[in-house]
Amino acid sequence: MKLGKGSCQGTFGELVQGIINDRPFLITLPIPSLRSEIKFIPDPAISEIRVVDSKPKVKKAGELLLKQFDIKGGGLLEIHSNIPAGKGLASSSADIVAVLRAISDSYCLPLTNKLISDIAVQIEPTDGVMYEEVVAYDYIHGKLIENFGELPPFILVGIDFGGTIDTIEFNQILKFFSREDQKQFLKAYNLVKTGFKERNLACICRAATISARVNQKILPKSGFHHFEKLADSYKGGIVVAHSGTVAGILLDRNIPDCHKVVSRISRELSTPFMGSNIKLFQYDSDENIVFNLIQ
Numbered sequence: 001m002k003l004g005k006g007s008c009q010g011t012f013g014e015l016v017q018g019i020i021n022d023r024p025f026l027i028t029l030p031i032p033s034l035r036s037e038i039k040f041i042p043d044p045a046i047s048e049i050r051v052v053d054s055k056p057k058v059k060k061a062g063e064l065l066l067k068q069f070d071i072k073g074g075g076l077l078e079i080h081s082n083i084p085a086g087k088g089l090a091s092s093s094a095d096i097v098a099v100l101r102a103i104s105d106s107y108c109l110p111l112t113n114k115l116i117s118d119i120a121v122q123i124e125p126t127d128g129v130m131y132e133e134v135v136a137y138d139y140i141h142g143k144l145i146e147n148f149g150e151l152p153p154f155i156l157v158g159i160d161f162g163g164t165i166d167t168i169e170f171n172q173i174l175k176f177f178s179r180e181d182q183k184q185f186l187k188a189y190n191l192v193k194t195g196f197k198e199r200n201l202a203c204i205c206r207a208a209t210i211s212a213r214v215n216q217k218i219l220p221k222s223g224f225h226h227f228e229k230l231a232d233s234y235k236g237g238i239v240v241a242h243s244g245t246v247a248g249i250l251l252d253r254n255i256p257d258c259h260k261v262v263s264r265i266s267r268e269l270s271t272p273f274m275g276s277n278i279k280l281f282q283y284d285s286d287e288n289i290v291f292n293l294i295q
Contacts, residue, residue, distance in 0.1 A: 001042045001073070006101025008094040008129055010034030010083040012156055012248060012283065013241030015134070015204060016192060016211040018185035019177055024140045027148070027192055027207075028128045029239060031156075031283055033290045036081040036094035040102040046074040053079055057123050061096045062103050064119045069109055077102070086164025088244015090127040096120050097130045117142035125171045134196070136189070140171075148196040151204070155258060156239065156283040157265045158248030161222055170219075170243045181214050201252045205237025208250055212238040221247045223272050230268055234261055253286060 009032045017026040038058075049062040058077060066073070077099060083091040097116055104111035113130045120126035121142035128137030128144070136145040177185070188207040195203030209231060216224055219242065227238050227247060236251040249265060251258065262282060270280050282291045 001044075002106055004040035004042070004102040004104070004106025005038070006040070006098045006103070006105055007035055007037040008097035008101065009132070010036070010094050011090040011127055011129060012158060013088045013239055013244060013246055014127075014211070015208045015239065016185065016188045017139075017242040018188075018211060018214060019182060020185055020189060024138060025136055025145055025189075026127065026139050026242070027136050027189070028131070028134050029151075030129065030132065030134065031089075031290065032132075033283070033288050034083045034089060034094075036079065036083055036091070036098040038080070038095070038098040038102040039078040040075050040099070040106045041078070042073060042075040042106050044073055047072060048074045049077060050074070051077045051079065055079060055095060057092050058095045058099045060123055061119055062099050064122060065100050065103050065109070065111075068115070068119070069107070071107060073107075075103075075106070084160075086166065086245070087160055088165065088241020088246050090129050092124065092167070093120065093127040093129050096123060096126065113144070117144070124168050136192075146193075148192065151285065152195075152199050152201045153253035154201060154285050155251045155253050155262055156248050157251070157262055157269060158239075158246055158281050158283070159269060160246045160279040160281075162278060163245055165219075165244055167243050175218055177214070181217075184210050184214055201250075202235065205231070205235075205250050205252075208237040208239045211242070212240040212247070215240055215242050219243065226269075226272055230265060234265060253284065 012029050012031050015027040015029050051059050083089050085091045116130040125139045128135045134148045188210040191203045191207035231238050231249050236249045239250050240247045
């Protein structure tokens, strides 16, 4: 038993989210510079887990892990995260994964991604953030569907439209997807597979746009047609948080003058929303830096 440390990355929404053959799934878009980092300070004098900042999901995850291994001890959790909550950036999923890793580190427990998933879905529908690479993941049942690997180099220009969305409440709403919608999900899934196999970001961008377009029926994003126009102009794709408040444009980092293009897109993306309560940020997969991230 020792001081335990655990961390987990966040995401920017999802590349694709929907259902195929009645199975819910999402395809992750990991952003490593969005992180939840947790320390677990074991204390044999107490028999419960205490959290510095009141986070019941994190506390419950830790308790479920200790119960899994029949451990009676307790301790204190310290949470440090730069992932804004309620935006569709996997903040609570990252917290849950990080706490399980921290406690496992303290007690030297044999933690696996499958066990993380099994515990996480007892608390809420969960993103596949326990996997470092891009994966297709059943977020309701906590099952890995397919591991695609790392995205080709990319840049993301994103907007947060403000407000928050409760993921648990949102996932309790019955959503109807037509037969045509489900065909689009399958098309998007196959485009992602092709994109990773051929290292072709254009295919992945097309897939993301298809999914974002279907999601307009479920959780519409303001100015979506403007996003489409910009994405098409710069040969990018639209990425959204299917149960959150962010949307963005995914770009191939290898395009000529990519930083000039990003500057132009940032201006053109924010112009229609001048005066609105939006936040703009950028992510570069080569530099792993998020700029102007909401705190």
